[in-house]
Amino acid sequence: MEIKQVAVIGAGTMGNGIAQVFAQAGYPVTMIDIAAEQLQRGQATIERSLAKLVEKGKLGAAERDAALARIHTAATLDAAAGADLAVEAVFENAAVKKETLHALDAILPPQAILASNTSSISITELAAATGRPAQVIGMHFMNPVPLMQLVEIIRGLQTGDDTATATVETVRRLGKTPVLVNDAAGFVANRILMPMINEAVYTLMEGVASAEAIDTVMKLGMNHPMGPLTLADLIGLDVCLAIMEVLHKNLGDDKYRPCPLLRRMVAAGYLGRKSGRGFYTY
Numbered sequence: 001m002e003i004k005q006v007a008v009i010g011a012g013t014m015g016n017g018i019a020q021v022f023a024q025a026g027y028p029v030t031m032i033d034i035a036a037e038q039l040q041r042g043q044a045t046i047e048r049s050l051a052k053l054v055e056k057g058k059l060g061a062a063e064r065d066a067a068l069a070r071i072h073t074a075a076t077l078d079a080a081a082g083a084d085l086a087v088e089a090v091f092e093n094a095a096v097k098k099e100t101l102h103a104l105d106a107i108l109p110p111q112a113i114l115a116s117n118t119s120s121i122s123i124t125e126l127a128a129a130t131g132r133p134a135q136v137i138g139m140h141f142m143n144p145v146p147l148m149q150l151v152e153i154i155r156g157l158q159t160g161d162d163t164a165t166a167t168v169e170t171v172r173r174l175g176k177t178p179v180l181v182n183d184a185a186g187f188v189a190n191r192i193l194m195p196m197i198n199e200a201v202y203t204l205m206e207g208v209a210s211a212e213a214i215d216t217v218m219k220l221g222m223n224h225p226m227g228p229l230t231l232a233d234l235i236g237l238d239v240c241l242a243i244m245e246v247l248h249k250n251l252g253d254d255k256y257r258p259c260p261l262l263r264r265m266v267a268a269g270y271l272g273r274k275s276g277r278g279f280y281t282y
Contacts, residue, residue, distance in 0.1 A: 014145060015031065023071045031074075137154065
């Protein structure tokens with residue numbers, strides 16, 4: 001199946017990034033969000049991102065203008081009606097994602113693919129909320145989407161071969177690297193990454209070292225581009241907590257228990273960069 005028209009549901013950090021990379025690759029994209037303010041912020045973020053690429057000489061002004069012209073915004077899911085591929089990028093909550101996918105299932109053409117940008121929730125579980133489980137797949141983009149090369153492609157129990165093949169080919173057309181994995185809590189990326197971040201939070205909570213010291217050790221000692229606490233702030237502490245809770249619940253091992261400090265910070269509204277405060281102040 002050839003993907004010609006794309007809908008992205010959610011105009012937040014991940015959603016607007018996903019819309020941008022599809023538009024840059026030549027796909028007409030409809031970015032949908034029920035919040036008008038979120039749509040405006042998402043559009044503005046895309047414009048800034050493309051402007052930076054032009055400034056750095058990675059994109060021509062004409063290419064920027066063409067990409068922006070391919071992006072349309074809408075406040076209702078009905079705008080996805082003509083899409084061959086719909087990528088949901090709503091909040092990392094199983095109930096919200098199921099509701100979104102169920103609604104899209106009733107709107108999209110019969111042959112369309114439903115993809116979830118979930119970072120940890122079972123694709124098999126999400127697919128069961130639709131009448132087309134063979135056409136449901138995970139497309140886990142990395143943050144920041146325009147810059148990161150990897151897209152984790154997750155096959156649910158009923159995901160069809162045609163769906164997987166079409167999704168992999170589409171990701172390659174985006175200029176990114178698809179890696180096909182099977183459905184399991186946290187998949188590959190977050191099953192490995194989030195326990196490391198969680199352990200860094202424990203290390204901070206127990207007074208072993210400061211946030212700056214922990215991050216410096218991992219950057220200079222392990223050659224990581226940024227420390228785990230800086231990365232947690234970039235991802236969003238609420239997202240980190242949600243993923244750890246999925247890992248803990250589904251894998252049943254207390255080594256995945258979210259750090260109490262992480263819970264307290266989320267409860268206080270210290271979510272990282274997006275709230276202006278996390279392990280660092282922004």
